[in-house]
Amino acid sequence: MRKVTHYYSLTPEWQYDLVKQLNTKVIDDKLIIVPDDIGKGFFYFTQVMEGISVVYADLTTTAPFKLTRQKSENELYIFHFDLSEHINLIKINEIDYEIGAFNRLDLAILDNQIESTFKPTINERAIALRLLIDKKLLHDFIQKFKKRETTFNHNETSNKKVFYHYGNIDSNSILLIRSLQNKSVSDLSYDSFIKGISLKVLGNFFNKFYMSEDKDAQITEVESEALEKTKNYLTNNLYGPFPSLTFLSGMAGMSESKYKSLFKKHFDNTPKNLFIKEKIKLAQKLLRSGEYTTLTTVMYELNYTKLSYFCTKYFEVLKRKPTDDFVKKYQIKKVT
Amino acid sequence: MKIIKHYYDADLSWVEHYAAQIGGKIEGNFILLPEDSQSGIRYFLDCGDGIVAYYINVEYQRNFQLIQQNLNQDFVGFYYNLTEGEASVKTDFHVYNVGRWNYNLAVIDGSLESEYNVRKGSKTFALCIFIKKKMIKTFTQKNNIVIQNIDSILDPKENTMIRFDRMSNESFHIINDLRKLQVGGSIFNLHLKGTVHLLISNYLKKIATRKIIIQTVNKTDLEHIIAIQMYLIEHIKDHFPSITQMAKMSNMSESKFKALFKKITGNTANVFFMENKLLLAKELIENKQLTISQISDQLNFTNNSYFASKFKEHFGLSPKAFYKQL
Numbered sequence: 001m002r003k004v005t006h007y008y009s010l011t012p013e014w015q016y017d018l019v020k021q022l023n024t025k026v027i028d029d030k031l032i033i034v035p036d037d038i039g040k041g042f043f044y045f046t047q048v049m050e051g052i053s054v055v056y057a058d059l060t061t062t063a064p065f066k067l068t069r070q071k072s073e074n075e076l077y078i079f080h081f082d083l084s085e086h087i088n089l090i091k092i093n094e095i096d097y098e099i100g101a102f103n104r105l106d107l108a109i110l111d112n113q114i115e116s117t118f119k120p121t122i123n124e125r126a127i128a129l130r131l132l133i134d135k136k137l138l139h140d141f142i143q144k145f146k147k148r149e150t151t152f153n154h155n156e157t158s159n160k161k162v163f164y165h166y167g168n169i170d171s172n173s174i175l176l177i178r179s180l181q182n183k184s185v186s187d188l189s190y191d192s193f194i195k196g197i198s199l200k201v202l203g204n205f206f207n208k209f210y211m212s213e214d215k216d217a218q219i220t221e222v223e224s225e226a227l228e229k230t231k232n233y234l235t236n237n238l239y240g241p242f243p244s245l246t247f248l249s250g251m252a253g254m255s256e257s258k259y260k261s262l263f264k265k266h267f268d269n270t271p272k273n274l275f276i277k278e279k280i281k282l283a284q285k286l287l288r289s290g291e292y293t294t295l296t297t298v299m300y301e302l303n304y305t306k307l308s309y310f311c312t313k314y315f316e317v318l319k320r321k322p323t324d325d326f327v328k329k330y331q332i333k334k335v336t
Numbered sequence: 337m338k339i340i341k342h343y344y345d346a347d348l349s350w351v352e353h354y355a356a357q358i359g360g361k362i363e364g365n366f367i368l369l370p371e372d373s374q375s376g377i378r379y380f381l382d383c384g385d386g387i388v389a390y391y392i393n394v395e396y397q398r399n400f401q402l403i404q405q406n407l408n409q410d411f412v413g414f415y416y417n418l419t420e421g422e423a424s425v426k427t428d429f430h431v432y433n434v435g436r437w438n439y440n441l442a443v444i445d446g447s448l449e450s451e452y453n454v455r456k457g458s459k460t461f462a463l464c465i466f467i468k469k470k471m472i473k474t475f476t477q478k479n480n481i482v483i484q485n486i487d488s489i490l491d492p493k494e495n496t497m498i499r500f501d502r503m504s505n506e507s508f509h510i511i512n513d514l515r516k517l518q519v520g521g522s523i524f525n526l527h528l529k530g531t532v533h534l535l536i537s538n539y540l541k542k543i544a545t546r547k548i549i550i551q552t553v554n555k556t557d558l559e560h561i562i563a564i565q566m567y568l569i570e571h572i573k574d575h576f577p578s579i580t581q582m583a584k585m586s587n588m589s590e591s592k593f594k595a596l597f598k599k600i601t602g603n604t605a606n607v608f609f610m611e612n613k614l615l616l617a618k619e620l621i622e623n624k625q626l627t628i629s630q631i632s633d634q635l636n637f638t639n640n641s642y643f644a645s646k647f648k649e650h651f652g653l654s655p656k657a658f659y660k661q662l
Binding site: 049050168169170171172174175178181187189190191192193195196197198199200202203206207210220221222 | 384513517522523524526527529530531532533534535536537538540541622624625626651652653657658659660661662
């Protein structure tokens with residue numbers, strides 16, 4: 001197994017040491033062609049703007065190969081986007097993480113204070129975009145990130161000084177990185193292209209990161225319209241019995257289970273509970289209207305058959321008894 | 337008609353004067369204008385390296401005439417202009433109609449005086465990029481772009497750079513992606529800088545590789561081809577109209593139509609149509625309002641699997657995978 005160590009810096013110097021170990025040379029401070037004894041491919045490095053640099057790797061290894069990144073003095077975060085179609089391994093703190101492969105986790109954010117090892121699978125094309133970003137630029141992000149550390153999806157260390165995160169790339173960034181894959185390095189304007197891509201990918205990442213904070217339940221317009229329709233139907237038919245879920249879901253054009261879960265997501269209540277709540281609110285109105293002589297008449301009006309049940313529900317919803325609100329018909333007469 | 341004299345530059349020195357001339361205020365990176373003259377967003381950003389980007393997304397409430405007379409002539413302006421409405425640029429001799437369906441990319445040397453006329457009711461979406469001439473040279477050198485006679489192109493005595501062109505479909509979609517984002521803030525700035533880099537890369541690649549300059553194409557032919565492009569975009573949800581029909585619409589023989597279309601847009605009509613269709617499909621998936629099969633039906637794909645395979649062929653991942661990772 002070939003083992004190579006390197007470190008990262010925002011400036012091109014880090015490549016010199018790496019090429020010595022690889023027995024190759026760096027072209028124009030940017031391009032490293034992988035020598036034949038390891039495989040085919042290249043590394044491309046460029047400085048995007050102040051505080052941001054990018055390394056793009058596209059290689060197919062023919063021999064076992066291990067690339068270890070050492071700690072370095074620079075305060076950096078490394079965003080590793082992996083678009084390989086098979087699994088590569090990243091070893092962090094002696095634990096192997098699978099990365100790459102479609103529909104799996106393909107994004108890793110590493111602190112360069114932690115050592116990590118990248119092991120590409122043999123005879124498969126590995127494609128990775130690594131953004132190196134100065135910690136100073138990410139101040140706000142890190143603080144937000146720490147707050148959300150517990151709620152964020154995957155494995156993270158709770159170590160306060162260093163952290164890493166493991167997640168998914170958003171689709172648009174995949175497309176961007178993919179378009180990079182289709183360009184040849186020798187192509188004109190490759191450099192500004194990769195810079196543009198890097199910035200867009202980073203922008204997408206932060207967009208997603210900050211947007212997901214206030215992301216509400218994803219319901220399409222058609223669905224929410226259908227839900228509103230059934231809700232209106234319920235509130236317009238409070239005098240009758242509950243029309244059954246089968247009926248309501250049919251009205252919304254969904255399956256019962258989908259209807260139930262969407263309804264709950266959208267209105268924060270089940271259809272039946274919402275129906276009862278509205279019904280009891282109506283009951284309160286009727287009771288206070290002073291047009292009924294007994295509680296029982298109100299109860300029958302609203303299609304309840306047992307007074308005790310009605311009273312329980314009433315108390316459950318409004319936290320008071322029906323008698324507290326009841327205004328008897330003859331009392332009104334006395335007053336007027 | 338409001339007549340305004342102003343100047344641009346490849347640093348931010350023009351902003352204050354410009355804002356004062358059009359009657360606006362500067363707030364952060366925005367230039368705010370009273371609603372009765374134009375409504376929308378004007379946003380500028382220094383992208384570093386002698387590059388300034390100016391983002392405009394406004395609706396004009398009255399006629400405007402902007403006369404550009406630059407104090408500092410050592411820069412080149414790239415104007416990506418997607419105006420829907422009437423707008424034109426007048427230089428010394430010629431009047432060019434600009435906008436989404438006219439010349440939508442103008443490259444004008446800072447040493448030239450130009451006049452921009454825009455009619456009330458026009459909706460302008462434009463991205464202007466100002467680059468120091470020196471930067472173009474180092475930029476091309478830094479990025480290994482070989483342009484023959486770069487020195488003479490940039491030498492004002494020999495040649496003033498002025499070019500009216502149609503942006504490539506790729507550039508159009510890069511700009512369109514930018515348009516979807518909320519303006520302002522550091523995330524947007526990242527996107528804007530990224531967009532500028534991609535556009536410059538695209539453009540330089542184009543002038544370095546493509547021999548034909550659109551200005552040399554017969555004007556009526558150009559109009560016909562653009563009309564067809566417009567027709568295709570308007571009917572993007574339908575089936576592909578046959579080449580025969582389109583050639584007939586543009587009064588050309590089929591072979592001439594095909595050749596000219598490719599010359600001007602860089603792609604065949606069918607590829608152009610399919611590409612835009614798939615990009616629309618992608619947008620629809622992003623909106624999450626329709627299912628994949630609904631999208632496939634709406635866009636008149638014969639069946640879902642054909643749609644999925646086309647999508648995968650173009651974007652490299654299937655619609656479902658795309659949807660899942662949004």
